[in-house]
Amino acid sequence: MSGGSGKKTYEGQSIAVTFEAGRCQHAAECVRGLPEVFDIERRPWIQPDNAAADRTAEVVRRCPSGALRYHRVG
Ligand code: SF4
16 A cells, blocks of 8 residues: 555545555455445545445444544535
């Protein structure tokens, strides 16, 4: 990912997802659960607007490491 263990925020219209690279355990729950939003082949690799905010939130909650978090915006 993009350098260091810092937290990065990916803003969508109604939800923002933050990703903390240093915590990620590569369990792939995110990319398996919602490949429209989480796709490591793409930049940015998280695109929150590609699915309904509720779906994105649900998959973020499944992240076992706490690397992914979200908050509602708008
Ligand atoms: S679900 Fe969480 S721990 Fe697993 S790959 Fe995605 S961000 Fe990393």
